[in-house]
Amino acid sequence: MVSQLTAPAKSDVTPQQPPRTRRRVAPSVGRPGVVWAVPGLVFFALFAIVPMLGVAYLSLTDWNGLGSPQFIGLDNWRRFADDPQIVQAVVLTLVLLAGNVAVQLPVSVLLGVWAAGHQRNRAVLSAIFFLPLLLSTAATAIMWRQLLDPNFGVPAQLAGVFGGDGNFVGTSRGAMIALVVVTSWQFVPFHSLLFQGAARAIPHTLYQAAMIDGAGRVRSFFSITLPQLKNTLVTSGTLMVVGGLTAFDVVLVLTNGGPGTDTTILPFRMYREAFQTYDYGYGSAIALLLLVVATVVSLLLTRLSGYDKMQSTQEGV
Amino acid sequence: MRTRPNYAAGALTALWLLVISVPLSAVVVTAFKPQAGYIEDGPLSLPSALTLDNVVTVLSGDFPRYVANTLLVTLMTVAVVVALAVPVGYAVVRGQTWLTSGVFRLFLLGLAIPSQAVVIPLFLLINRLGLYDSLWAVALPTAAFALPVSVLVLSGAMRDISNELYEAMALDGAGPSRVLMTLVVPLSKSGIATIGVFAALQAWNGFLFPLIFTQSTSSKLVTTGLYDYVAQYGANVPALMAAVMLSAVPILLVYLFARRALVAGLMGVGGK
Numbered sequence: 001m002v003s004q005l006t007a008p009a010k011s012d013v014t015p016q017q018p019p020r021t022r023r024r025v026a027p028s029v030g031r032p033g034v035v036w037a038v039p040g041l042v043f044f045a046l047f048a049i050v051p052m053l054g055v056a057y058l059s060l061t062d063w064n065g066l067g068s069p070q071f072i073g074l075d076n077w078r079r080f081a082d083d084p085q086i087v088q089a090v091v092l093t094l095v096l097l098a099g100n101v102a103v104q105l106p107v108s109v110l111l112g113v114w115a116a117g118h119q120r121n122r123a124v125l126s127a128i129f130f131l132p133l134l135l136s137t138a139a140t141a142i143m144w145r146q147l148l149d150p151n152f153g154v155p156a157q158l159a160g161v162f163g164g165d166g167n168f169v170g171t172s173r174g175a176m177i178a179l180v181v182v183t184s185w186q187f188v189p190f191h192s193l194l195f196q197g198a199a200r201a202i203p204h205t206l207y208q209a210a211m212i213d214g215a216g217r218v219r220s221f222f223s224i225t226l227p228q229l230k231n232t233l234v235t236s237g238t239l240m241v242v243g244g245l246t247a248f249d250v251v252l253v254l255t256n257g258g259p260g261t262d263t264t265i266l267p268f269r270m271y272r273e274a275f276q277t278y279d280y281g282y283g284s285a286i287a288l289l290l291l292v293v294a295t296v297v298s299l300l301l302t303r304l305s306g307y308d309k310m311q312s313t314q315e316g317v
Numbered sequence: 318m319r320t321r322p323n324y325a326a327g328a329l330t331a332l333w334l335l336v337i338s339v340p341l342s343a344v345v346v347t348a349f350k351p352q353a354g355y356i357e358d359g360p361l362s363l364p365s366a367l368t369l370d371n372v373v374t375v376l377s378g379d380f381p382r383y384v385a386n387t388l389l390v391t392l393m394t395v396a397v398v399v400a401l402a403v404p405v406g407y408a409v410v411r412g413q414t415w416l417t418s419g420v421f422r423l424f425l426l427g428l429a430i431p432s433q434a435v436v437i438p439l440f441l442l443i444n445r446l447g448l449y450d451s452l453w454a455v456a457l458p459t460a461a462f463a464l465p466v467s468v469l470v471l472s473g474a475m476r477d478i479s480n481e482l483y484e485a486m487a488l489d490g491a492g493p494s495r496v497l498m499t500l501v502v503p504l505s506k507s508g509i510a511t512i513g514v515f516a517a518l519q520a521w522n523g524f525l526f527p528l529i530f531t532q533s534t535s536s537k538l539v540t541t542g543l544y545d546y547v548a549q550y551g552a553n554v555p556a557l558m559a560a561v562m563l564s565a566v567p568i569l570l571v572y573l574f575a576r577r578a579l580v581a582g583l584m585g586v587g588g589k
Contacts, residue, residue, distance in 0.1 A: 032493040034416040036408035040401035040464060041420055047439065047461030048430055049423075054438030111333065114326050125330060129337055130580070134565040134572060136522045138540035142547060143344050143561050146554050147360055154361060185336065190583065197584035217323065235586075238428075246431040249524035253544060267433035274437050275529060284437050291434040298429040 052291070058284035065278050076285035085261050085269070086286070090293060092176075093265040097244035097297070099180040104240055108188050109233070112195025113225055126196070133189045140186045141253035145169075148178060148254075172262035175255045179263060182250055187243065191236045198232035199225065234305045241301060245294050266290040348372065348559035355554050371559035379534050380560060383542035384567060386452060387521060390538060393456035394520035395513050398463050402512055405464075406471030406505075407497050411483070421472065427465040432458070436529060443530050454530035455523060455538065463519045467512035470585060474508025475501060510578060511585030518583075521568065539564050 059076055061069035080086050115126040132140065147153050150167035168174040202225065210220045226233075248267040251257060257264035257272070264272075267290060274283030343360045348371055350364045358365075409421045439458055448454040478501065486496050502509070527538040537545070543560055550557045572579055 031411050031413065032404075032408045032497070034408060034412055034414060034420065036404040036412070036493065037417060037420045040405035040468070041423070043397075043401055044424070044427060044461055044464050047442070047458050048427055048435060051435035051438035051442065052430060054441065055435055058437060107333075110326075110329065114330060125334060127576075128334065130572075131337060131341060133583075134568045135561070136524075136540050136543075136564065138522075138524050138543050139561045139564045142543055142557065143340060145547070146347075146557065147340055147343060149554075151356075154359070185340070193580065193583050194586065239586075242428070242431065246433050248433055249540070252524075253547070267431070270433060270437075271525075274440075280437055287434045287437055290431060294429055294431050294434065 055284045055287050055291070058280060059288045061281045061284075063280045065280055069281065072281070076282050079282060080285070080289075085264065086289070088261060089264055089266045089269045089286075090289070092263060093245060093267075093290075093293065096176065096179060096247060096263075096265055097241060099176065100183050100244040100247070101237065101240050103180055103184045104188055104191060105233070105237060107184065108191035108236065109195050109226075109229065111188065111192035112197075113199045113221070113229075115192060115196040116199035129192070130189050132186050135186070137186060137249045138253060141182060141250045144178070144182045144185070145254050169255055170259050172259055175259060175263045178254060179247065179250055182254060183244070183247055187240070191240070194232055194236050195229060198229050202228045237305070238298070238301060241297055242294075245290070245297065266293065344558050344562055347555050348562045350555045352553050352555050356552065360554075371553075371555045372563065374553075374556045375560045375563055379537070380539075380542065380563065382534070383537050383539045384564075386536060387539045388567065390452050390456045390459070390523075390527075391517050391520040393452065394460045394463065395516045397456065397460035398467050398512060398516040399509060401460070402464055402467040402471050403502065403509065404497070405468050406475050406508075407493075407501050409468065409472045410475040411493075411496075411501075421468070424465045424468040428469070430462075432462045433525060436525060440529055449530060450532050450536050452531075452536055454536075455526045456520065458526050458530075459520050459523050460516065463512075463516040466515060466586065470511050470515070471505060471508045474505040474511075474585075478504045507581065507585060511582045514579060514582030515586055 058069060060071060060073060062072045062075070063069035111129065115122055115129070135143070148169050150170055169178050206224050206228070207220055210224055215223065246267055247265065248271065251263055251265060251268045252271070255263040257268050266286060270283050270286040270290060273279045273286060277283075339361075346364055347355070347360055349367045349369070350358075351366055351368045351370065354365065405420065405424070408417050443449050443454045443458075448457070482500055482504075483496065486500055491499070522540065523538070524540045524544075527541045528544070531537060531541070543564055546557055546560050550560075
């Protein structure tokens, strides 16, 4: 997908060359004008872009939801300086993000490539591996919340293995690990499905050529499979990053931001300020901070992955 | 010669099978356990007796209503996304002016907007539009945030349609709307199926929007309903697990009857 997106998008910008030979049909005949994009554009602007400007304005106001917002300049932003939990929230957001990508990406690549094989047992097991996708994030988080419950969950019963009193989610490191495990449990099936599809599209001749050259399984994986999966790695990685930055439901259900504020990531803090404390102004400032973090991360990702100059992996095959 | 068994892969997948199946089977088994005795025995014990009480408890409450609401929201979201993304994709791929490529760039940028970041002004907007506590309050923003990925996927699919076909239709004097209906839509069916599946999953999984934009039982969805049950059922874990299990039944049915379409649709998000 990605390769097809970017390559022709570039040619869109270059002006149309006048045809040298006379064509029977003018190039603009039957072409849709930009009006065709207007309904979708207006809708998207109304629910995503205008609110983005709105959040920037609200971050400069004091508003408790009643009456009209009072303009207070940069006061909300100055509050960041006296709020050590904001820095903590940014760090926690990035740690959770890194943990999620570090666990999900390798596991989904391995599972996806494995599931791409056409053996019968792989088809059957893949159908089972797909099952977490049937549960919503809320359902998944509730399931794990009960399984990890400090009083009657699994760690309490197997205290010998887990150590401590079984209150696994009650420790700050345990809570973070739990968030990564639960998120990965739910989303690895989706990403491995993407890799399964991509791995099946790798031309078989590449593997045959590698075999003739005497490459083993491991060598083939690193020299053929991984490079061929590059576009999907970027797509999947991007979706993981976006999902990781915005993990909200899992935090609310599983840890409620705790213990203390040790899993209070930015979106959760924003929710607290706006919809539980009714401090919409400060909540908006946090929301804008989240937007900035998301933009910086996705710009870095674009640079690092070369998303903007990506090519088809099948050139020359 | 090359079919040496892959022991490493076997061991890893066996491990993963445990990771997937132990929690899921604990949910199903617990859902049929009697409430009495659960706290002593814990989630992994085998049931001493089986009961349908928990399922009955859940189904006799508001749960069926939550399911119906969620199905409605899912349908609304998919309808809005498909109706809006198809013309945008068509204009972006075939328009070929600086304006249409600008539209494409804008949707690319839109990918990076987390819905959480704009939920406060959205809350205001929903209130102003008089939609608060209605199903549209959830469906419309969900659809808007599914649009960027949908436009990307669709324009990818539409670029695969060969230029000769367009030229042939232009020769016949077909206008854009006829080209769209008779050529573009039929030939990008798989792309449309993909965005349908994607939008449906977004709606089905949505949590933040229903949590903030709805309130009453009559407009509650499965996800937020489940979250309420955590407090409502308290120590009645078997009932809670029954609710978790039942919440997966609608998608399970889709999976059983349309597995191929569902899997192909999801794979489409990653491109070819």
